[in-house]
Amino acid sequence: MTTPTVQANDKVHLIDHPLVQHKLTLMRRKDASTNTFRTLLNELSMLMAYEVTRDMPMQEIEIETPLEKTTSRMIDGKKLVFVSILRAGNGILEGMLSVVPGARVGHVGLYRDPKTLTAVEYYFKMPHDMQERDIVIVDPMLATGNSAIAAVERLKELNPKSIKFVCLLTCPEGIAALHNAHPDVPIYTAAIDRQLNEHGYILPGLGDAGDRIFGTK
Numbered sequence: 001m002t003t004p005t006v007q008a009n010d011k012v013h014l015i016d017h018p019l020v021q022h023k024l025t026l027m028r029r030k031d032a033s034t035n036t037f038r039t040l041l042n043e044l045s046m047l048m049a050y051e052v053t054r055d056m057p058m059q060e061i062e063i064e065t066p067l068e069k070t071t072s073r074m075i076d077g078k079k080l081v082f083v084s085i086l087r088a089g090n091g092i093l094e095g096m097l098s099v100v101p102g103a104r105v106g107h108v109g110l111y112r113d114p115k116t117l118t119a120v121e122y123y124f125k126m127p128h129d130m131q132e133r134d135i136v137i138v139d140p141m142l143a144t145g146n147s148a149i150a151a152v153e154r155l156k157e158l159n160p161k162s163i164k165f166v167c168l169l170t171c172p173e174g175i176a177a178l179h180n181a182h183p184d185v186p187i188y189t190a191a192i193d194r195q196l197n198e199h200g201y202i203l204p205g206l207g208d209a210g211d212r213i214f215g216t217k
């Protein structure tokens with residue numbers, strides 16, 4: 001079976017900055033240590049935060065410099081929320097928060113029911129006033145899309161202003177699944193890999209992101 005290639009478009013933002021691509025290549029290598037992997041993920045997350053926040057609303061405010069009064073621009077509205085899909089999503093949080101330190105953080109925990117293969121929620125904790133906030137969901141790998149779809153579905157119940165999805169890697173199958181379920185959610189990714197294998201891993205990928213971040217197996 002051939003897998004369709006997916007081009008970046010207004011719903012799939014491919015972050016192909018040289019620094020992002022360089023760091024991602026180092027992370028993919030199987031001999032990268034846990035420490036190296038985590039450090040690179042942190043650096044990459046900062047660069048991705050920069051892209052995903054590019055269209056944040058701004059307001060003009062009056063300030064006084066040491067020399068005179070002027071107007072200058074600041075980010076407007078309620079604080080952004082980063083929602084981490086446990087556990088690998090937590091690997092992206094630190095980098096994102098170092099660029100947007102005032103952001104709020106939510107967590108969603110989901111596991112795959114071995115019988116039905118559907119995502120079952122075991123944890124959900126969000127900041128208040130979600131209907132006034134923009135949400136950025138973070139998870140390093142958008143593979144089958146099942147967790148992403150379930151997380152978006154659950155978050156939509158809270159009626160937020162907007163939802164974006166950020167991952168390091170995805171594949172045509174993951175993009176198609178998330179977009180079929182939630183066409184209004186843009187995806188930000190550093191790479192669109194070839195395909196998903198029969199175990200739900202992305203090829204060529206980087207392996208199990210959670211294990212590589214936390215040094216587990």
Ligand code: URA
Nearest residue numbers: 143201202207208209
């Ligand atoms: N989750 C991972 O950690 N890696 C994959 O390749 C797919 C899903």
